[in-house]
Amino acid sequence: MLETHPSxxxxxxxxxxxxxxxCKSFGGLQALKDIDLNIAxxxxxxxxxxxxxxxxxxxxxxxxxxxxxxxxxxxxxxxYKPSQVHEVARAGIARTFQNIRLFKEMSVLENVxxxxxxxxxxxxxxAIFRTPAFKREEHEIKLRAYALLDYVGIERFASLKAxxxxxxxxxxxxxxxxxxxxxxxxxxxxxxxxxNATEKVELKNLIxxxxxxxxxxxxxxxxVKLVMGLCKTITVxxxxxxxxxxxxxxxxxxxxxxxxxxxxxATPTTESSDQKS
Amino acid sequence: xxxxRTQQSKPLALAPPSLGLKVLFxxxxxxxxxxxxxxxxxxxxIADFALLYVLLALGLNIVVGYAGLLDMGYVAFFAVGAYMYxxxxxxxxxxAFPWIAAMxxxxxxxxxxxxxxxxxxxxxxxxxxxxxxxxxxxxxxLAVVTLGFGEIIRVFLNNLDRPINITNGPKGIGEIDxxxxxxxxxxxxxDLGFTEIPSVTLYYYLFIVLxxxxxxxxxxxxxxxxxxxxxxxxxxxxxxxxxxxxxRNLKLTAFGMGATFGGVSGAMFASFQGxxxxxxxxxMESVMILGMIVLGGIGYLPGVVLGALLLAALPEVLxxxxxxxxxxxxxxxxxxxxxxxxxxxAMVSVMLLRPRGLWPSPEHAEQDQISxxxxxxxxxx
Numbered sequence: 001m002l003e004t005h006p007s008x009x010x011x012x013x014x015x016x017x018x019x020x021x022x023c024k025s026f027g028g029l030q031a032l033k034d035i036d037l038n039i040a041x042x043x044x045x046x047x048x049x050x051x052x053x054x055x056x057x058x059x060x061x062x063x064x065x066x067x068x069x070x071x072x073x074x075x076x077x078x079x080y081k082p083s084q085v086h087e088v089a090r091a092g093i094a095r096t097f098q099n100i101r102l103f104k105e106m107s108v109l110e111n112v113x114x115x116x117x118x119x120x121x122x123x124x125x126x127a128i129f130r131t132p133a134f135k136r137e138e139h140e141i142k143l144r145a146y147a148l149l150d151y152v153g154i155e156r157f158a159s160l161k162a163x164x165x166x167x168x169x170x171x172x173x174x175x176x177x178x179x180x181x182x183x184x185x186x187x188x189x190x191x192x193x194x195x196n197a198t199e200k201v202e203l204k205n206l207i208x209x210x211x212x213x214x215x216x217x218x219x220x221x222x223x224v225k226l227v228m229g230l231c232k233t234i235t236v237x238x239x240x241x242x243x244x245x246x247x248x249x250x251x252x253x254x255x256x257x258x259x260x261x262x263x264x265x266a267t268p269t270t271e272s273s274d275q276k277s
Numbered sequence: 278x279x280x281x282r283t284q285q286s287k288p289l290a291l292a293p294p295s296l297g298l299k300v301l302f303x304x305x306x307x308x309x310x311x312x313x314x315x316x317x318x319x320x321x322x323i324a325d326f327a328l329l330y331v332l333l334a335l336g337l338n339i340v341v342g343y344a345g346l347l348d349m350g351y352v353a354f355f356a357v358g359a360y361m362y363x364x365x366x367x368x369x370x371x372x373a374f375p376w377i378a379a380m381x382x383x384x385x386x387x388x389x390x391x392x393x394x395x396x397x398x399x400x401x402x403x404x405x406x407x408x409x410x411x412x413x414x415x416x417x418x419l420a421v422v423t424l425g426f427g428e429i430i431r432v433f434l435n436n437l438d439r440p441i442n443i444t445n446g447p448k449g450i451g452e453i454d455x456x457x458x459x460x461x462x463x464x465x466x467x468d469l470g471f472t473e474i475p476s477v478t479l480y481y482y483l484f485i486v487l488x489x490x491x492x493x494x495x496x497x498x499x500x501x502x503x504x505x506x507x508x509x510x511x512x513x514x515x516x517x518x519x520x521x522x523x524x525r526n527l528k529l530t531a532f533g534m535g536a537t538f539g540g541v542s543g544a545m546f547a548s549f550q551g552x553x554x555x556x557x558x559x560x561m562e563s564v565m566i567l568g569m570i571v572l573g574g575i576g577y578l579p580g581v582v583l584g585a586l587l588l589a590a591l592p593e594v595l596x597x598x599x600x601x602x603x604x605x606x607x608x609x610x611x612x613x614x615x616x617x618x619x620x621x622x623a624m625v626s627v628m629l630l631r632p633r634g635l636w637p638s639p640e641h642a643e644q645d646q647i648s649x650x651x652x653x654x655x656x657x658x
Contacts, residue, residue: 063519089521097519103512105638106505114509118521120502124530127501128494138501181521 014077016041016185016216017062017093022071024057024240031057032068032240039185039233041076044207044217046231046248048224050260053237055220056098059189063095064088076184090118094183096174098190098220104163108154111162111173112145115180148176152206168199175206179215186210187218192226204230228252236260293639294579306485310478321477325549327589328484329542334569334585335491335578336538341567342576343504344531345511347420349563350407350427354400354536356434356558358543360444361396363553366454373442386454393544400540401533403430408532412525415514427563435555449554456548458483464551480549487545488582491538496578498534507531508576572627574634583636588620595619 015038024032032054039045049055060066062073064082073080080091094115103111120141126134149155152172157165162173171191178186188207192200200223207230211217221227227234228248236244236251238260244251251257294302313320337351364370365387371378377385387395407426411419438446455464455476463483467474498504506527509517518524547553565588573584599615627635 065515065519085515085518086521086523089519095519097516101513101516101519103509103516105512106508110505110508114505114517114522115520117502117506117509122502124498124503124534127497127503130497134501141502177520 013041014074015039016043016076017218018074018077019062020072022058022061022073023069024054024061024066025069030240032061035071035237035240035242037235037242037245039216039218041216042211042214043232044211044219044230046227046234047218047220047237048222048227048234049237052239053260054240055237056189057240058237059095059187059218059220062088063093063187086118089181089183092182092184093187094178094181094185095187096171096178096189096191098193100167100170100174102162102170102173102177104161106162107158108149108160108162108165108173109142109145109158112148112176112180113141115177116141116144118181145180148180149173151179151209152176153202168195168202171195171199171203172206175210179210183215185216185218187220189220190222191219192221192223200226303489307482310481314475314478318475318477321475321481323590323593325477325480325484327586328481328488329546329549330566330569330589331488331582331585332484332491332538332542332545333566334573334581335488335495336535336542337566338535338570338576338578338581339495339498339507339538340531340535342570342581343499343507343511344528345507346528346531347416347423348407348532348535349420349424349560349567350430351423351535351539351566352558352560352562353407353427353430354403354539355543355546355562356430356555357403357536358396358400358540359547359553359557360434360450360543361399361540362392362544362547363450363453364443365392365395366548367450367452369445369450389456389458393541396544397537397540400543401537404532404534404536404539405529407536408529412528424560424563427558427560431555431558431560434558444555447555449552449556451552453547453551453553455551456480456483456545463548484545487541492578492582499578503527503530511576568624572624572634574637577634577636577638580634580636580638584634587635591620591623592616 017037017039019035019037022032022035022037023030035054035058047055047058057066061068061071062082064085064087067083073082075091075093078091080088082088103114106114120137122131122134122137125131126137146155146158149158152175154165154169154172154176157169162170165173175186175188175191178188191207192203195203204226207217207219219227219231231248233245234248234251235242236254236257238256243256243260244254246254309324310321313324333351333355336354337348340346340348340351365385368384371381371385407423411422414422434444435447437444438448444450455462457463461467461479463479464476466476467479506517506522507530509520509522510524510527514524546557566585569584569588570581571584572588573582574580595616599610599619602615603610631637
């Protein structure tokens, strides 16, 4: 149901997302300094870093919620300008939110149907006169929404209001809603936050399934175990700069990463020598 | 799905109206004026006004109920529609401007089919005019600005008699043409040979048709791509944007659509009354219309209609209750004040007992059944 991109067959496919020299400061605080990032198509890319490293800022910039001070943005090789949030969704980046932002009073099904907005066209008159084109489109929207709910495994709740779902199911609904915009890149902002162990395993399976179906996923996550297990490439941010990038095993060994996560005194040699002197 | 629905429905929640109930309501609505006539035409007139309020409440429900934009100056669009019709179908313009009088030697009598769409269009334009500068405002701030807008329109109408007399100021515009539907002026009795239908009843049937169309349009919008986008904006604007919804355009559409309803309603009001003056469009009217949709069940059509009917009819009914009470107290109680008090009491107690309105939207989506049918169709295909 999620169509695989044939572009993976190409010898040198453009990266799903490519950003260059992204800078952002809030007043005197430089939240992001000159960030370069390439996300290869069809992979799960992790973005980690300690609290306040600039992960969510970066996320908000690529999805258009904040305007970057500088930077170049390309999606599948095509430049895009993340200045208008809804234009970013149209260009092909769909996101979820760290603190779930569902349309609470709408039904689960409607939540997904809303996200088809950007790929459908019928207007006021079509709706008022119920034109054949409108009916056809509405039917397609509904089928697609059901298919997506089925895909994330919450189809049985379709008619319930979104706010009545359990926490884990709300996260799933957010993913289904994001997928409904037909994104090239699915950006998940801390999808495992607040989940228990079972829910995390289910989430991991879902994200892997999405990747197998040909989507590119950008994952911001605090849960290092989840990120290490899922991602092919990981980028580590600290104080607004990129301090490391590579495979999970490379990143884990990187001294800068260890320093960022455990503090400078945690490096064994310096710690012991400090204590002795 | 069926079992889930019965299990989870709350005891207090009213079900959405079934087909049988809808037929019953329609029959009742069609027979009502005949029943009311027994008590006199004044009662039919009350029903007419109640229907106009239903139209207004339906329009405001698009803005406040669907798109979640708290509009406290909605009566401005009602005023714009009413004055537009008044100017197009009264001696006001021909009296004020000799060149218009020269163009229309028989007086300016714009036919219904031109005047009503023009009123709707003009009010819709005012909707966009109000919407455009307030796009970034939400909640209380939007309420304050729209409230100001409503007052500005009223003050303009009150003062546009100088230097050029357009609105005739506080004196208002009179001698407005009654509506003429297919050659029958609604201001005269219709003689059917065996019986006569009074003017108020004719208007009643016109209004009921309009209300029917409005409900149809609203419910179709509600279950459409546009309606869903409005509700998404109401629920969470940032998430709606992130899903690719152009919130600017959709908010403007909501304002324009709501204002159009107000405009049509205003035109009806002007022709029905035959007279408009700025007094009819005070802030209190905006508050009442908002009260109707909140009382009935915001964003849910059956609730909105119920709320409008109740709040529009209640003051009139209470008039008859207040009278005897006043006599009992030897005239010490002022009827008008007592009426206000009773309305306030009714509203406060309703909001305490049913905070989501008298007939709120059900916890389960109505489309459930339809979507199951869709799936069945797909399975067959």
